[in-house]
Amino acid sequence: xxxxxxSSLFKTLIxxxxxxxxxxxxxxxxxxxxxxxxxxxxEAISLEDKNFRYDLYNGQRHxxxxxxxxxxxxxxxxxxxxxxxxYPMARHYLEDIIGEIRNPHVICIFRDVLSCAMRQIxxxxxxxxxxxxxxxxx
Numbered sequence: 001x002x003x004x005x006x007s008s009l010f011k012t013l014i015x016x017x018x019x020x021x022x023x024x025x026x027x028x029x030x031x032x033x034x035x036x037x038x039x040x041x042x043e044a045i046s047l048e049d050k051n052f053r054y055d056l057y058n059g060q061r062h063x064x065x066x067x068x069x070x071x072x073x074x075x076x077x078x079x080x081x082x083x084x085x086x087y088p089m090a091r092h093y094l095e096d097i098i099g100e101i102r103n104p105h106v107i108c109i110f111r112d113v114l115s116c117a118m119r120q121i122x123x124x125x126x127x128x129x130x131x132x133x134x135x136x137x138x
Contacts, residue, residue, distance in 0.1 A: 012077075012101045013037070013084030016091055017109030020119040026109055027086035036083045038076070049085040054093055066096045073100045 013035055015027050027047040031037050038049030050056055051072040057065045076083050084105075098104060 010080075011035075011082045011084075011103045011105045012073075013082070013105050013107060014090055014094065014101070015084065015086035015107045015109070016088055016094070018111050018113070019088045020123070021088070021111035022109045023086050023088050026107060030084065030086075030107075036080055038083065038085050047086050049087070052085040052087045052090065054087070054089060062093075062096075066093060069093065069097050070100045073097060073102075077102045 013030055015023050015030065015037075017023050024045075024047055027037055031047065037047060038051065040050055052069060054065060057068070088109075094106075
């Protein structure tokens with residue numbers, strides 16, 4: 001069970017859920033409300049912080065990726081008030097970093113699975129590719 005740090009006024013928001021399920025819309029709203037969600041991505045439209053995009057750590061071991069994310073979390077906690085990130089597949093590593101996150105607030109987006117799959121097909125994306133490589137976590 002997660003317990004929020006009630007003594008902290010600052011929150012860390014983690015936005016994740018179905019790919020093509022509305023996470024970007026929610027991230028835009030959160031960002032518009034003034035929360036820094038780390039939009040340092042090459043694809044500014046996706047609003048995904050590259051420090052938390054597991055798929056960008058090509059070939060690295062899961063443990064090494066998690067340690068790099070923990071360093072980023074510590075740095076953000078030190079230099080930012082409320083902050084967060086959006087990455088639809090964050091569920092693949094969230095359990096490994098949740099203990100480092102200051103006052104975590106998780107926003108999980110659900111959308112009709114069929115609708116998400118139809119959008120992926122329309123966009124020409126692989127339905128089996130969720131941006132996470134299980135081989136790298138071994």
